[in-house]
Amino acid sequence: MSKTVIAFSDLRDWEQRKRAQLINSLGGFKSVCLIGTISKSGQSNLAIFNSVIHLGANPPLVAFIIRPDSVERHTLENILETGFYTINHINEAIYKQAHQTSARYPGEVSEFDATGLNSEFKNDFLAPFVAESNVSFGVQFKERIDITLNGTTLMIGEIRLISYPENCLCEDGFLDIEKAESLTCSGLDSYHKTVRLSRLTYAKPDIEPTEIEMRYRE
């Protein structure tokens, strides 16, 4: 492939949205999830995020970035009010509805109602799950880290409740989220299915990694 090499400073004359599209594409494929919350007064909220990252397995921590933006403010306010939220993978059947949650609905409108996605409560977990999501989990808020460089906030929480399709769990604990039809995204607005190349064995010096056979639990 013939490559263009360009200094960021040479993009200064690009229109701001065009530059944002390119910069948003560079980080690679991303997690794309719906975060469900509820206010103290019982108003539910649902918003799409593409910045969820695994932070650690012990304790089981996940993080996501929240922008200083009115669309995402309800998610932040509800998490700070109640301490709980859900993270829900999206799939092909609901990705257009998921995308639509990023529209600027008034505060009194629940994105569940506006998009036709169904809320569901699991066990005694406080925050609403997305019924149409195949993989989802409930999270307890732990820490907020404000990033002064650009006014974003890193929200960190601990995984409390996990919901997944029974036939997607492998014997070694690996959850096959491709089999569960989870999607990935790139840039600001591009949604993708996946095709596994392989799982690779734990890397050791001077031994070539080999492919791990997928062994699902019965």
Place this chain on the structure above:
Amino acid sequence: MSKTVIAFSDLRDWEQRKRAQLINSLGGFKSVCLIGTISKSGQSNLAIFNSVIHLGANPPLVAFIIRPDSVERHTLENILETGFYTINHINEAIYKQAHQTSARYPGEVSEFDATGLNSEFKNDFLAPFVAESNVSFGVQFKERIDITLNGTTLMIGEIRLISYPENCLCEDGFLDIEKAESLTCSGLDSYHKTVRLSRLTYAKPDIEPTEIEMRYRE
């Protein structure tokens, strides 16, 4: 799909590695990149990371998580020493070599040499790029945020130099990283190609999003 709903506390009797596999799978599909660095004495280092996230377009910031782990320590040390690093997407031709960079090589071994990946310097950027990578960019270190909850560190940097295949850039600035053959990963060890469903228009209340036609720049 028939679902299992399980509290994290009920996984306490799972073997630690099995629990880590499940927790690592939950965050969804992830960016998977090689980070290239060089020490002051000229020793290059290359390590695979699956936690790169877009932090903002203006200024153009990316972040990644570094674990308190000896394999990733060289990357951290080199970044703190020199202030610069490269982030390189991986593709099907190199994903096994990319995975192999996570083996615990001694400090005097460059993962470029150990895996057969080629280093390349672009313009006057200090850190080495991966020649076989189609999409890559050079980053200047900006801020380190230590996350006390689990001893990880969020590394934040600003994008300085961008390299991409000419035929993958769209007119609106979107870079088609699927056409550029970038991969995604899930869990600890699963690598995937992607298949685009569509790009969707900017969401507005009460208007259904439509598909954006891909228009590449000539």
